[in-house]
Amino acid sequence: MSERRPLKTIISEHKIVFLIIFILIIGCSFGTFFIFDVLSAQNPNRIMLATTTSTYDSGLLDYLLPEFTQKTGIEVLVLSVGTGQALVYGEIGDVDVILVHSRSREDAFVNDSDGKTPYGINRACVMYNDFIIVGHENNPAELLPNDNITIVMTKLKESIDAGNSTFYSRGDGSGTYSKELSLWSYISVTPDVDWFGQPKKYTETGQGMADTLQMTNQDANSQGYTLIDRGTWLSFNDTYTTLKILAKSVVGEDNLLNPYGVIPVNPDLHSHVKYTSVLRFVGFLTSDYGQNLINSYTKNGEKLFHAAFGMCNTTHNCPTTEEEVSFWTNYQQEFT
Amino acid sequence: MSNEIIEGILEAIYLIFTLNPEVWSVIEVSFRVSLISTFLAALVSLPIGSFIGLREFRGKRFLSNLINTFMGFPPVVMGLIVFLLLSAGGIFGSLGLLYSTTAMIIAQFLLAVPIIIGTGKAAIESVDPALKETVLSLGANERQLWWELIKHSKKSIIAGFLVAFGQAISEVGAVMIVGGNIRWATRTFTTSIVLQTRMGEFGMAIALGIILISIAFILNYGLTLLQGGDK
Numbered sequence: 001m002s003e004r005r006p007l008k009t010i011i012s013e014h015k016i017v018f019l020i021i022f023i024l025i026i027g028c029s030f031g032t033f034f035i036f037d038v039l040s041a042q043n044p045n046r047i048m049l050a051t052t053t054s055t056y057d058s059g060l061l062d063y064l065l066p067e068f069t070q071k072t073g074i075e076v077l078v079l080s081v082g083t084g085q086a087l088v089y090g091e092i093g094d095v096d097v098i099l100v101h102s103r104s105r106e107d108a109f110v111n112d113s114d115g116k117t118p119y120g121i122n123r124a125c126v127m128y129n130d131f132i133i134v135g136h137e138n139n140p141a142e143l144l145p146n147d148n149i150t151i152v153m154t155k156l157k158e159s160i161d162a163g164n165s166t167f168y169s170r171g172d173g174s175g176t177y178s179k180e181l182s183l184w185s186y187i188s189v190t191p192d193v194d195w196f197g198q199p200k201k202y203t204e205t206g207q208g209m210a211d212t213l214q215m216t217n218q219d220a221n222s223q224g225y226t227l228i229d230r231g232t233w234l235s236f237n238d239t240y241t242t243l244k245i246l247a248k249s250v251v252g253e254d255n256l257l258n259p260y261g262v263i264p265v266n267p268d269l270h271s272h273v274k275y276t277s278v279l280r281f282v283g284f285l286t287s288d289y290g291q292n293l294i295n296s297y298t299k300n301g302e303k304l305f306h307a308a309f310g311m312c313n314t315t316h317n318c319p320t321t322e323e324e325v326s327f328w329t330n331y332q333q334e335f336t
Numbered sequence: 337m338s339n340e341i342i343e344g345i346l347e348a349i350y351l352i353f354t355l356n357p358e359v360w361s362v363i364e365v366s367f368r369v370s371l372i373s374t375f376l377a378a379l380v381s382l383p384i385g386s387f388i389g390l391r392e393f394r395g396k397r398f399l400s401n402l403i404n405t406f407m408g409f410p411p412v413v414m415g416l417i418v419f420l421l422l423s424a425g426g427i428f429g430s431l432g433l434l435y436s437t438t439a440m441i442i443a444q445f446l447l448a449v450p451i452i453i454g455t456g457k458a459a460i461e462s463v464d465p466a467l468k469e470t471v472l473s474l475g476a477n478e479r480q481l482w483w484e485l486i487k488h489s490k491k492s493i494i495a496g497f498l499v500a501f502g503q504a505i506s507e508v509g510a511v512m513i514v515g516g517n518i519r520w521a522t523r524t525f526t527t528s529i530v531l532q533t534r535m536g537e538f539g540m541a542i543a544l545g546i547i548l549i550s551i552a553f554i555l556n557y558g559l560t561l562l563q564g565g566d567k
Contacts, residue, residue, distance in 0.1 A: 026375045033368070034438050041432025048435065057535045062519070079435065079516045080531070093424035094434055210534040235536040270424060272432070 046075045047277045050089045051099040052175055053208055055260065056080035058231035058304050063297050068284045071335065074277050084173025090263065091119045093270030097278045099126070101175040101260045109263060120263035124328050126285050127294050127305040128259040131179055132233060133247035134216070135225035140164040143246040149255045152247040153187045156225060160201045167191075168216040168226040171204025179258065180227045186255070210236065217243055229258060231304045238300075259308065262286075283331025286310075290335060344542025351543050358519075362544065363551070366524040369437055369511070370504035373444035374452075378497055381449050382486075385456025390482055403457070406450035411443075411503075415510030418443040422514065435516040440524075443510045448500040455496025459489035498559060505552065 040046055055061065056078060065076050079089065083100045087109055090098045098120070100106060112118040133143070133152065141159035143152055159165035169191065170177040184191050195202040205212045209232045216224035217240045225246070233245070249256040262282050267275040284290045291307035298304065310325045351359045388399065420426050422434040422442075433439050463485050471484050486493070508526035515522035517531060525548040532541035 023379060026372065026379065029368075030372050030376060030441065033372070033441070037433055037436035037438040038431055041436065053534065057531075059535075077435065077516075077518045077521060079518065208534055210536065239536060239538075272424065272430075 044274050044277055045073055046077065047097060047274050047281060048077050048079065048095040049097050049099060049281075050079045050081060050086035050095040052083050052086060052101060053080050054101075054176065054229045054232055055099060057210070057235065058299065060231075060294070060297055060305060064285075064290070064293055067293060068281065068290075071284070072277075072280055074280060076281060082173050083175035083178070087119075090265050093265060093273060095265065096273045096275070097262065097264050097281060099260060099262045101258050102178045103259065103261070105178070106261045106263060117269050118266055119269060121266045122282075122324060122327055123261050123263045124282055124286050124324055125308055125310075126260050126262050127291075128257050128308050129230055129305045130249050131176070131227055131229055131256045131258055132245045132249075133225055133227055134213070134233060134243045135165075135246045136219065136222040136242055137244050138222060139244075139246055140223050141225065141246075146250060147247060148250050148253055149183060149247070150186050153183055153189070157187060157189055160195060163201060165223045165225055166201050166203060166219055166221070168212050168219075168224055169202065169204050170209070170212055171206045174209075175258070176209060176227060176229060179256075183227070183255065213240065213243075230302075231299070234299045234302055234304065260305075279331050280334065282328060283333075284335050286328045287332035287335035340538045341542060343539045345546060347539040348543035348546040351540075352547065359544070359547065361520050362523055362525055362528050363547070365437060365522060366505055366526075366548075367551075369440045369444060369515075369524065370501055373441045374448050374497065374501045374504050376441070377445050377448035377452050377500060381452035382456050382493065385453040386460045386482060386486060388453070389457040389460030390478075390485065400457070403450050403454045407454045409447060409450065410509075411447055411507050412509030412513065414443050414447050415513035418446070418510070418514045434514065435518060435522060437515070437522055439514040440511045440522060443514050444504045444507065447507070447510065448504060451500040451503065452496055455499065456493055459492035459496065460485050462492065463488050494559060498556060501555075502552065505548070 049061075051061065057080070061076075061078055065078070069075055079086070079095060081089070083102045083105065086095075086098045086100050087102075087105055089095045090109065098109075106123060109120045110118045110123050133156075135141070135143070141155045141164070143155055147155070156165060156167060160167060169180055181191070191202050203215070205215050207215075209228060212226055213228060213232070213236055216226040218224075222242065237243070262285055264275060264278040264282060265273045267273050285294075286309040291309055294305050294307040295303065309328070388396065388403075418439060419434065422428050422431070422439050424434070433442075467488065468481065468485070471481050476484065505524075506526060508530060511517075511522070511524055512527050512530070515524070515527065517523050517527040523531075525544055529541045529544050532538070532544065
C-alpha cells in the first residue's frame with residue numbers, strides 16, 4: 001500500500017509548476033472575460049437603456065423586456081439611474097436609448113435649433129403615471145381630498161411657514177424633483193433649505209425615492225410630507241402604515257400626471273450607438289402590442305402606468321407631433 | 337422590522353435550495369469580479385511590495401507614505417476615474433467596456449493593488465532582522481533571501497490578500513458606477529441589496545446579505561486552514 005502524501009508536500013515540491021498554472025488560470029480567465037466583454041459591446045443585438053429608478057423599481061421593465069427579447073432576439077440592458085443622469089449618459093453616448101420623465105429636459109435633449117446637432121432624435125411619448133403627495137395621518141396641513149394642486153401647495157406652504165409641517169424633497173436631479181419644483185412654482189415659491197425663517201422644515205434628502213419616503217415616515221413629529229410617484233408608493237404602502245395619500249390629481253387637472261418619453265440617442269453624434277435595434281425597441285413600446293402590455297401591468301391590484309402613445313397631445317400635457325406618430329408607425333408593423 | 341429579518345432568513349434558505357437563477361447570477365458575478373481582481377492584484381503587488389520591504393533606497397519613506405494613502409483610496413472616486421476612462425468620450429471609450437464585468441475588475445484591481453503592496457511590504461519588514469542575517473550568513477543570494485522572507489511572513493501576506501478580497505466583495509460605490517447594476521450581467525451582492533431595499537423587497541435584500549456573509553465566512557475559514565493557523 002503506497003503511503004498517501006499530504007497535498008502540502010506535493011505543492012511545495014513543485015512550487016514553480018503550481019505557480020505557473022495558477023498565473024495561467026488567473027490570466028486566462030481575465031483574458032476570456034475581457035475579450036467576451038469587448039465583443040459583446042459591439043454586438044448589435046445588445047442595446048443599453050438608461051432609465052429612471054422609478055420606472056425600473058416598479059418592475060415594469062422586467063415585465064416588458066423578456067417579451068421584446070423573445071420577439072426580436074435583442075437583449076436590452078437596463079441602467080437604472082435618475083432622469084438627470086440618464087440624460088447625461090445619452091449625451092455622452094454611453095447608452096443607446098433613454099426612457100425618462102422630465103418634459104422640459106427632454107425637449108432640450110432633442111433640441112435642434114440654431115443648426116445644433118441634437119443629442120437624441122424622434123422622441124416618442126410612451127406612457128404616463130401620476131404623482132401623489134403622501135404624509136402622516138394626522139395631516140397637520142389639513143389637505144382635503146378635493147383640493148386642487150394650487151390649494152394643496154398653498155396649504156403646505158402656510159403649514160411649513162407656521163412650523164407645523166416638514167416637507168421632504170429629493171433635492172437631486174431626478175424627474176420627481178423637477179416636478180416638485182414646478183408645483184411650487186404654481187404659487188411662486190422657490191423652495192430653499194432655510195425656508196423663510198423655518199429651518200429644517202424643508203429637507204433636501206439628496207437620496208432616492210424610497211429613502212426619501214423612509215425619512216418622511218421617520219419624521220420626529222409625524223408631520224412629514226413628500227411628493228412621490230404612485231409606482232414607488234405601491235411598493236411601500238404596506239410597510240409604512242402611518243403614511244397616507246393626502247393629495248392626488250383631481251378631475252380636469254393634469255399637473256400631477258407624469259408622462260414618460262423614450263428617446264433614441266442620435267447616431268449622427270455617436271456613430272457607435274445601435275440605432276437600428278433601438279428603432280425596433282421603440283417600435284415595440286409604441287405598438288398596440290407593447291401598449292397593451294403596459295396597460296396590463298399591475299401591482300397590488302393597481303394599474304401603474306397608462307399607455308399613451310399618440311394621444312398625449314390633448315390630455316396629458318405631453319405634446320406629440322404628427323410627424324413623430326407617423327415616424328414610429330413604420331416600426332410598429334413588426335409587433336402587430 | 338424583526339419580522340423582516342426572520343422572513344429574510346427563511347427566504348435566503350429558500351432561494352439557495354431552489355437554486356434561484358437570479359441569486360446564482362449575483363453570486364457568480366460577485367465572486368468572478370472579486371476573485372479575479374484580487375488575484376491579479378496579488379500577482380502584480382506581491383513582487384513590488386516585497387521588493388520595497390526588502391530593499392533600502394532613496395525615497396522609500398515617501399513611497400511608503402504614498403502607498404499608505406492609496407490603501408485608503410475612496411472606492412467611489414476610483415469608480416469615477418475608471419468610469420471617465422471607459423466612458424464613450426474617454427481614452428478607452430472605443431473598447432465599449434463600460435458597464436461590463438471587465439470594467440468592474442479593473443476598478444477593483446486598482447483598489448486592491450495598494451492594499452496588497454502595503455500589507456506585503458509590512459509583512460516582509462516585520463520579519464525578525466536576525467533571521468535575515470542568519471540566512472545571509474549561510475550564503476544565500478538575494479533571491480533565496482526573498483523567498484525565505486516570503487515563506488516566513490506568509491500568514492501576514494494571506495491576511496493582506498483577505499483584506500483586499502473582503503474590500504472587493506463588499507464594495508458598492510465603484511461597482512455601481514462602472515458596472516451599472518445590470519440584471520444578469522453586472523449585478524453583485526451589494527448593488528443588488530441597494531436595489532432590493534429601494535424596491536421595498538427587504539426579504540430578498542436580507543437574504544442576499546445572509547448569503548454573502550455565509551459565503552465569506554466559509555471562504556475565510558478555508559483560507560485560515562490553508563494558512564495552517566487554526567489556533
